[in-house]
Structures are given as structure tokens and as C-alpha cells.
Amino acid sequence: MSQTFTLDGKTIPFADGQTIIQAAADAGVFIPHLCYHPEFKPHGSCKLCTVKVNGRHTASCTMRAAAGMVVESDTEEINAERRALTQMLFVEGNHFCPSCEKSGNCQLQATAYHLGMMSPHYDHFFPNRAVDASHPEVLLDFNRCILCSLCVRASRDVDGKNVFALSGRGIQTHLIVNAKSGQLGDTDFTLADKAAHVCPVGVILKKRQGFAVPIGERKYDQAPISETVGEGQ
């Protein structure tokens, strides 16, 4: 690891093939992200991890580190862009934290706290989205889906099942379940699947464990997400 680049003025070593976000995490530096997970191939879609490399915007989860790069991440300009993206995610779905079992363990919420998001800023869409309670062990609440595709990647690449997919284009993009009925209960999905445990928000939830840990005592209540660097979620 003799090669280095600079991130906000700090020297970061990296190994051949490492992306900027991987090298930063190894060095203990947090870059906000939602669709990136250290155990999966990057998707590069949420754009929260956008940094400036030599003055140009790029996703740090897909950009390979190169010697001598000058990377900016924790700047007022980039954080304002990240905050705007986060606000758009909040208004496009139905993110009603007070009634969500994922509250306090939610990466979207914790990232919004980290970015100092005090309001949604934009007009809410209030979309009409379904809930799928057909599976005996797992509830799907599509109201909270941010299209990160982590469940798609986990089911395809780890579980070998292809239970989930993203369908449609642009603002019509949505998560679908691979069954004729479209219901999770009609797939071979189980709670033991990796895909059951990667959702960064409150879409894929284990049934019958609601509020086992009280609000206020959950993961990101204990420490801000910036202190969980490298953990994935």
C-alpha cells in the first residue's frame, strides 16, 4: 500500500483495485452512502457517496482510487447536494418515522441526521404504495423503498434466488417480487436469506419482533452513522 491519494487534505493509502469509498473506510473516514454495502458489488445509483475527484463529481463507490487523486468529500457544497438528494428520497416515498419499526436502525434516517436534514424542503408526493404481508416470516412495506437494490443484489449474488428486481424506468421505477402473483409468500424467500438482512430502510422487516428494542435505544440513537464507518449498516 505505497500508493496514496488525498481526501479532504488527509493522505489515504489504497491497494490496487480499491474504490475511493473502500480505501476511505479502511482509513476510518466516513463517506455518506445508501446503496453501497461493503459486501456487494457497487450499484452507483443513490449518488449520496458523490465526491469531487480533481474537481469533478463522481460516485466514490464506483471510482477506483488512483495515486495522487485530490478528493473532496466533507465540504459544505457536497453535503448540501447530499442533503437535497436525501430530501428527495423522503418526499418520493412515505417515510413516516414515528410508526416505522426501522426507526433508529435506519440508514436513510441516520444519514439525514448526519447531514442535518431539518425538513423535507420539497413538496411530498404521498404516493399510494402497497404492503405485502403474504410471507409467514417477513413483511414488505414498499412505502419506504429507496431503490438501493441491495436486496436484489443479495438475493441474486448470495442467495442464488433472484427474488427481487427493480422494474420500470425513471420516477416509475419500483421494487418487484419474482412470483406470478407478485407476492413474497409465493417465492422461496426465507428469513435465512441474505436478502432478508440488507435493507437499509424499513421495507424488509422480520415479523413479530416489533419494537423489541425501544425507540431511543437503537443503533443510531447510540452513535451517529459517521461512527459506524465500514460496518455496512
Added chain:
Amino acid sequence: MTAPTKKLKVATTSLAGCFGCHMSFLDIDERLFTLLEHIEFDRSPLTDIKTTSPDCDIGLIEGGLCNAENVHVLREFRAHCKILIAVGACAINGGLPAQRNHLPLTTILEEVYHTSPGLANGMIPNDPELPLPLDKVHPIHEVVKVDYFMPGCPPSADTIWKVLTDLLAGREPSLQHGLIHYD
């Protein structure tokens, strides 16, 4: 915090809210006495004054907009308060009342007054005194400019205290980890 020569006028109201944010405000407990050295309450459920003075310094709005009266009160607050603060989830994103937004209003009124079990010959109220419900529940920033936001359901007493004392000291309010909560 040094005492200002003139006390700041603070008005508060609950629109489509549950008064939980006001209860949380009261949870500042004995700090209320310190606060009262620096502010006086104008229109508020605490004073039972029904209209805002035109020279209020700070307006605290709990709740979102679910009917025409909510919009009227909000606009009056905006016109009469130098600083307007959205307090709590409902003011900021519609909150619990906005959970009706994916249902047509007629369906809701039908169910509440006509088709629910145990109702006999129910009638949808149409007294002209009653404010008309809005088609959808809206957060307040969709209607007026809002200067500051205190998220939470409700925001904790410490969050409310921090924002108010920052403002009284002439600082931009800033909430560190633990004081920003959406739940």
C-alpha cells in the same frame, strides 16, 4: 444568556396536531421560569388568547394542515411572527394525519359517517361553521415560508429548549446528535 430589555413575544398553536409537542414544550419543566424572564406568551393554548398580536417575535406551529381553518391560522401566524418555527413531525411532513393522503377524502368520510359498523343513518357533517377538510394533509412549509424546523414526534424538551435558547442568544439554532430525531 443576558436578559433582553424587552421580552420577546412568543405565540404557539396546534393545527392538525395532537398537542403532544405542546406537552413536550411543558417538559422543559423548571426551565420555563428561566424562559419567562426572556419571553412572554401571546396567542397560545397556555394563555387562551385567541388571536396573534401583529408584533410577535416567534411563532411555534405544531401540526400540519388538514382543513381550511388550519391554513387561515397558519397564514395569520406567518403575517404576525418575525420567526416561524415548525415544531414536530406533523408540521414538518404531515405526520399521522397525512397517513390518510393515499385515500380519497370521500371514501374516508363515507367510512367514518356511513359504513362503519354500529352507525345508523349517519350524516356527513355540513354545518357552515365547520372548516372544510382539505383533499390532502400538507406540511406547513408547502404553504408559507418556515424559518426553522424542530423534527420529532414530539421533539424532546431538550431539543425545544436548545432551539429557543439559541434564538434568544442570537445564534443560529443547531442540533447535535441526539437532539435531531424524526421519531
